Amino acid sequence: MLRRYLLFFFAFLLFFSFSATALALDGSAYTDTEGHWAAAAIETWSERRVIQGSEGLFRPDDGIIRGEMALILDRIFQYSEAAENSFSDLGETWYTEAVLQVNAAGIMLGYEDLVRPEDGITRQEAVVMIARALGLDQMFPDFQLPYQDSAEVADWALPVVTALTAAGYITDSPEYFRPRDAITRAEVVVILDNIIDDLWRKNGLFNIYVEGNALLAGERILLINSHVTGDLFIAGGDTEEVILENTQVDGNIINFSGAVLSYGAQDHIFFNDQELSLLPGLLPNTYRAEDFLWESGRNIYLPGQVETGIDISEWQAEIDWPAVAADGIDFAIIRLGYRGNTEGRLNLDKRYHENMQAAAEAGMKLGIYFYSQAITPEEAVEEAQFVLENMGDYPLTYPIVFDWETAGTTDARTNGLDNTVLTDCALAFCETIAQAGYLPMIYIYGDLAYTRYELDRLNGYDWWFAGYSDTPEFYYNFRMWQYSSSGSVNGVEVQTDMNLCFLPY
Secondary structure, X not given: OHHHHOOOOOOOOOOOOOOOOOOOOOHHHOOOOOOOXXXXXXXXXXXXXXXXXXXXXXXXXXXXXXXXXXXXXHHHHXXXXXXXXXXXXXXXXXXXXXXXXXXXXXXXXXXOOEOOOOOEOEXXXXXXXXXXXXXXXXXXXXXXXXXXXXXXXXXXXXXXXXXXXXXXXXXXXXXXXXXXXXXXHHHXXXXXXXXXXXXXXXXXXEOOEEOOOXXXXXXXXXXXXXXXXXXXXXXXXXXXXXXXXXXXXXXXXXXXXXXXXXXXXXXXXXXXXXXXXXOOOOOEOOOOHHHEEEEOOEEEXXXXXXXXXXXXXXXXXXXXXXXXXXXXXXXXXXXXXXXXXXXXXXXEOOOHHHHHHHHHHOOOEEEEEEEEOOOOHHXXXXXXXXXXXXXXXXXXXXXXXXXXXXXXXXXXXXXXOOHHHHHHHHHHHHHHHHHOOOOEEEEEEHHHHHHHOOHHHHOOOEEEEEOOOOOOOOOEOOOEEEEEEEEOOOOOOOOXXXXXXXXXX
């Protein structure tokens, strides 16, 4: 539903390769990494837009310069404060800003008025810079280096090389560390991949399960229902606050950012770049990230107590409902109708009765949704009455859903609708449905829920949350989750919305 009525404009942060004209590629597209010992790590970190190649080549065995290393670290840690350019050898080029930001963070140190951006970087220099960025330079384990050339490691690098080797992060050269050799692009990628299993560089709320170490580098991050089996690095250059709620970290929490770290529910939450007050009286969702598993293109909730469903309208055309039922689909929420975005006329979905009859005969559990563009409570009541008059005698197990969405066009009649009026509309629809003896539900998604609806007023009704991700990333409790708009189901010729219902009806 969400994808058909909203116009999303995503602002992607575009990372360029090490030259201004380089073409960014995923690791699987490179012609010179097939069979390379670092191929898997190269693909991972290319997809993360941290270190990339150009013109189909990654050049895994080439060395890198200090300016390139600064760019890699800046892309990971999102530094925002830059030092004043007092370096005589640093002009305006593609790595200038990164060098100044990494210098301000104390990661890349200059010497007098020189920062040597075009110099190659050695293995021990690279390891020290990575460790400084992660706060690992403060670790001094009682560990004997296994390398035959351990005596060649500089005194200033020895504690870091020892710490990272003891932790198992340096694996590319088990017999020799080769501290003064130029580090290669592949070696940098593998060290990063050994240390960081996943990273989050955005602001907002996340529900994560990481087998290994995780890195947080946004300004304000809230982790709910999460589990990190290794260490959690809070090392963003501009990180201000991190909240861990119902979150387990098996290893160490290394907070090198200076961010405020809080545990449990606070009086505020984060949504994208916004800080929002926690609404009293609403329970948080408790769906843990580690309890979800993708299998054969479907999201599975491992604890059970869940049913899988689809939502359908005339856009899916003719449907083979027995095939749908045989493909493991338990329920269907079928659109009865909609109000026009501009003229406001009520319309019956062309395939509503066809879908309801065939789905019922196939043994599907059924629910109904109505796409609302109500701008007054009176219009919402009109929509509810339209549903009641046209719904027919089909057996309903699932609710009748109020699906109000931002139309996303300049001429939409709902543009500028007051939040209180919008909430009044949802309540009017639900109350009308409930008075007729049916179960109402409200469809929500992140921006609508957090910034438009007065959610605490809607607490008496079940919510159907739409959020397309591997795990449900919404703070408050909900009954049903629309987790994908691109599902594949036998009997439906086009992609369709996929849903999980917790505590089925």
